[in-house]
Amino acid sequence: MSIQAPERLGPYRLVRKIGEGGMGVVHLGLDGEGREVAIKVLHPHVAADLKARDRLTREVETMRRVRSPHVAEVIDAELVGGQPYVVTRFAPGRTLEDTVLSESALEARQVIKLAQGLCQALVAIHAADVIHRDFKPSNVMLVDGAPLVIDFGIAHLVNATRLTQTGMFVGTPGYLAPEIxxxxxxxxxxxxxxLASTVFFAATGAPPFGTGTFEAVCFNIMEGRAQIDKAPAWLRGWLGRALQVDPAARPGAQELLRMARALDPSVTTFNEASFDGPTGTKRMGNGTRVMESYSDLLPPVEYAKPAAPPPRPREKRPPEKPPPYVPAPISARPPHPDQRVAGYPAPQPTAPSQVRPYTPPPAPRQHTPPAERKRYLFGAQFTGLLLLVTLVALTVMMPVMVGAIAVALALVLRLGEYLFGDLVKRRQMRGSSAADPWLAVVGTPWALVKSTLVTAVHVPVSYTHLRAPET
Incomplete structure (x- = not known):
């Protein structure tokens, strides 16, 4: 259900809301010439993160260099004002997630077209020295069967391994890499x-690491427990290479695109393919070898094996007699300490004059007797009573000054309680954040107003109670 939003944001007019994620709300907008664009407005808690905003400014400049028909390029961005937003090309269609969930898994030819298009987008993104970090079915649009990567470069502004201020985890767990x-x-x-996880979803209609609790899915990802056997047989080798737990074992974007272009569902429809390591070939279940590189177009060549050199005749030598056994001389000195294999070192002889007399251990510390504890308790009570009497005497002698000091002290204490109490509650819920000092500064006027109102109510009540005995 679309939500009408007849507002303006800079030079753009917002038509309706078309989506929402953990980082912001996406609107369909019109530019000054009436062309449709997608405008993503960042959430307030994301816009309040100054580090994230600075990083987004640098990322947008890099993202504008990405040129690919499979990437929704960045058209405009406003990141300085109070409501930051990013404008990208609008693509009419449905996301891969909506298409698969409403209909079914894609056919083999559609899966190959999707994999090749996503790999081309990834090559362009990595060529600009950028990491997307949030490939998933909801960030891929299907336009006439071809994929278009959207939400590019926005989702990784906040560290994907920690909770945001709203408690939402950045990134969908089922499509995150183990290192994230x-x-x-x-x-x-x-x-x-x-990317491989997204293609798995398109081919099977389910995430590759199963469903369940957040912890269970993350455990399967870190242990590399992808359900590759549920994918088509001709796609399992490609998925197995890309879903390796070790990042160094995965192919790069160019290599992944080359492997995607070699996918053929008619070759291994009933035989599971397995890649033979760095040779770039696949071997079928029946032993058939399938082309995976241009070197396979060359005919096989059998090289002649080099002839083994003739064995050299061994020279016959008379057997040598072992030397006679000679026992080692017995040393009169004891062995060195470092020559002992195990056990405690041998005790050294001690002269009678070197023997130390036995010293008994100190007596255990005795507890304070009850009489002394009563005396200490009485002294503390007496001191408190003396302070109370002194305060009452000062109040009787200087009621106006003491009352003013009490009112000011109550105001300051309430102000601190409102400011730091809210800060402690926020940190207990979502941890510390770099925006906490700014939130404390922004909340100071409201906390001061609350403290003043509460103190203004309590002072007359206290005065009424104090005046009651006189009446």
Whole structure:
């Protein structure tokens, strides 16, 4: 259900809301010439992260260099104002996720077209030295059967391994690479893993690492437990290479595209293919070898085996007699400490004058007797009573000054309670954040107003209670 939003955002007019994610809300908009564009407005909690906004500014400049028919290029961006947004090309159609869930898994030819298009998009993205980090079915549009990567470069502004201020995990767990979950170094190999997971969903209608709790899915990803046997047989070898747990073992974007162009469902319809390592070939279940590189077009060549050199005749030598056994001389000195194999070192002789007298251990510390504890308790109570009497005397002697000090102290304490109490609650729910000092500064005026109102209510009540005995 679309939500009408007849508003303007800069030079663009917002027509309706077409989607929403963890980073922002996507609207269909019109530019000054009436052309349709997709405008993504960042959520307030994302816009408040100054580090994320600075990083987005640098990323947008890089993303504008990406040129591919399978990538929704960035047209415009406004990241300085109070409502940051990014404008991309609008593609009419449905996402891959909506298509598969509403209809069924794609056919073999459609899966190959999807895999090749996504690989071409990934080659262009990585050529611009950018990592997408959020390949998933909901970020791929199908336009006339061809894929178009959307939401490019936006989803990785906040670290995908921590909770945001709203408690939402950035990135869909079923399509994250293991290194993202482990919070280790993230490279372009993470996009290869996510792209393969997206193609698996298109071919089977289910995520590759199963469904269930968040922890169970993440565990399957980190352990490499992809359900590749549910994919078509001709696609399993391609998926197995791209879904490796070790990022270094995955192919690059160019290699993945070359492997996608070699996919053929008619070759291994009933025989599972397995890649023979770096040779770039596949071997069928019946032993048939399938072409995976241009070197397979050459006819096989059998090279002549080099002749083995003739064995050299061994020279006969008379048997040598072993030397006679000579026992080692017995040393009068004891062995060195480092020559002992095990056990405690031998005790050294001690002269009677060197023997130390036995010293008994110190007596255990005795507890404070009850009489002393009562005396300490009485002293503390007496001190508190003396302070109370002093405060009452000062109040009687200088009621106006003491009352003003009490009112100011109550105002300051309430202000601190409102500011730091809210900060502690936020940190207990979502952890510390770089935006906490800014939130404290922004919330100071409201906390001061609340403290003033509450103090203004409590002071007359206290005064009424104090005046009651006189009446």
């Amino acid at each position: 979950i482990r919070d280790s170094d993230i490279t372009q190999a993470a996009d290869v893993h996510a």
